Amino acid sequence: MNVPGTFTLGPGDGNARTGCLTTAHGDVETPIFMPVGTQGTVKSLCPTDLHDLKAQIILGNTYHLYLRPGDELVAKLGGLHRFMGWDGPILTDSGGFQVFSLSGLRQIAEEGVTFSSHIDGSRHLFSPEKVIAIQQNLGSDIMMVLDECVPYGADRAYTEKSLALTTRWARRCRQAHPGGHRGQLLFGIVQGGFFKDLRAESAAQLLEIGFDGYALGGLSVGESREEMYDILGDATPLLPADRPRYLMGVGAPRDLLAGMAAGIDMFDCVLPTRNARNGTLFTFQGKVNIKRAEYREDDTPLDPTCPCYACQTFSKAYLRHLYVARELLSYRLNTLHNLTFFSIMMERARQAIRDGRFAAFRAEMEAVYPTDEE
Ligand SMILES: CCCSCc1cc(N)cc2c(=O)[nH]c(N)nc12
Ligand SMILES: [Zn+2]
16 A cells, blocks of 8 residues: 555646545545535535545545634544544645634734634634644644635735745644654645746745645635636646645636646535535536426436436425425435536546546536636
8 A cells, every 4th residue: 555645647638637646544536526524524414425426535624623623622532534434535724714714803923823713702823833733633634734815806015925924834834744644644835816926936935845735725716717727727837746736615617627627636615515505506417506496397307317316316396395495405415416416527537538538528518517607
């Protein structure tokens, strides 16, 4: 068995590539979409559901799990894998992004970021050392450094100053977790906003520190698709080809395709799980808004080609009824389906790359998920 952190590249097609990342809880075939399980659960699903839809790795969140139930409690109970009953790989975000997007009264300083809990208003400090200790307590297989996700529209002076701090924080994270600690990997996060030279500077600084993988942060923060793709195309080749590349917070089917075409290996986004809860379902024939009246008497499955329990067992009429009635089963069935769609789409993408027909696969999918659609 390979040691955690081993990343073996498979066949590629243009800049798109396949690979296999070894973690302490198993191998991950890339490109991969990672379901978000913020509070130690992929909302409404059990770990057995995740295995059934062939999820390979899920996300947890340092900010949320630190605040509730507490990372030290999770460690005392055997770590996040045992606590939530998931025996596969787990990646945890450092919490910086959530501090900036969720909590009030944030103060950024050299030491770290001080914030008020969105739960009870209590004050906390996330330093690089603290977020590493939390992720070590959780036992995540892939940890992220503490970073500042620069707000969309930040000017060059702010972005430059923030990038320098993020790099100093990244260095402190690496010093706090030099590697090898229970096979837990540490990824750096490239920032630099929408300034290509600052992105290059960030990437070069992180490479000099040395990480097990490299993420592109600061995207999917309100920018246009054109702005995202411009940075994506320019910054991805700056990341080492022999290490995993992770595009944070992305995304919709068309954005996953664009990311893979640019050479990205790992993705995460709340879209499939959040949209499931608001009735927007993804199929290989396009999106279905299940609450629409047109499905009231529709006795056909959501997607006859889909192997998920929802599509194999129930009609659109029933799925619509559950959603309109706000029944809890709606969340479970819709989430099962959407994550199955994303899982199948990524498997088809991996096979298309292996077969040298990724461009055709992308065109086929974009015909159903056009780039100009939100
Ligand atoms: C559980 C959520 C994982 S991804 C969250 C996220 C999403 C987006 N879009 C950007 C960033 C970023 O720049 N830095 C960090 N740490 N996280 C980000
Ligand atoms: Zn389905």
